[in-house]
Amino acid sequence: MPELVxxxxxxxxxxxxxxxxxxxxxxxxLAAKGFDPFLPTVEEWARRGAVRRLGRVPMFRGxxxxxxAMDKASxxxxxxxxxxxxxxxxxxxxxxxxxxREIEAVRRLLQSDLPILAHPYLREGQRVRITEGPxxxxxxxxVRVNPKKGLLVVSVHLLRRSVAVHLDCTRLEAA
Numbered sequence: 001m002p003e004l005v006x007x008x009x010x011x012x013x014x015x016x017x018x019x020x021x022x023x024x025x026x027x028x029x030l031a032a033k034g035f036d037p038f039l040p041t042v043e044e045w046a047r048r049g050a051v052r053r054l055g056r057v058p059m060f061r062g063x064x065x066x067x068x069a070m071d072k073a074s075x076x077x078x079x080x081x082x083x084x085x086x087x088x089x090x091x092x093x094x095x096x097x098x099x100x101r102e103i104e105a106v107r108r109l110l111q112s113d114l115p116i117l118a119h120p121y122l123r124e125g126q127r128v129r130i131t132e133g134p135x136x137x138x139x140x141x142x143v144r145v146n147p148k149k150g151l152l153v154v155s156v157h158l159l160r161r162s163v164a165v166h167l168d169c170t171r172l173e174a175a
Contacts, residue, residue: 141153
């Protein structure tokens with residue numbers, strides 16, 4: 001169940017749901033207004049006609065994150081962004097939030113320079129922590145392929161979306 005934030009709470013991560021292919025548009029508008037948006041992107045091959053090219057696409061299509069202590073005025077200012085469908089939550093003073101640890105796990109994946117793959121959202125499976133390397137202390141769910149090679153799945157539960165990275169399973173411990 002998503003956590004809820006009251007209007008007087010500190011800066012928390014909120015999820016913004018955008019219209020199709022409007023993630024960057026919403027991100028740029030909010031950044032220009034002084035907000036703190038986070039749009040994680042990954043490289044992906046795209047085909048336009050007979051030409052294939054590598055480009056950056058949103059990690060979670062249709063969504064971006066915003067860190068802000070939400071009040072009614074801020075909420076209305078955010079809602080003015082062109083391309084925004086809505087902020088996830090019941091109303092302006094009861095918005096859904098993403099835990100800081102989930103956003104930090106996504107940031108660490110992006111900084112690791114390891115190949116990131118879209119992966120089905122997993123609710124079951126063993127939660128693990130990486131013990132060494134560029135992803136040390138990152139938590140996720142492991143999907144074991146064989147004893148030395150596996151996939152670590154990092155999930156944003158509110159979005160019901162996950163990303164995965166290949167890793168050596170000998171560097172894992174139960175979380």
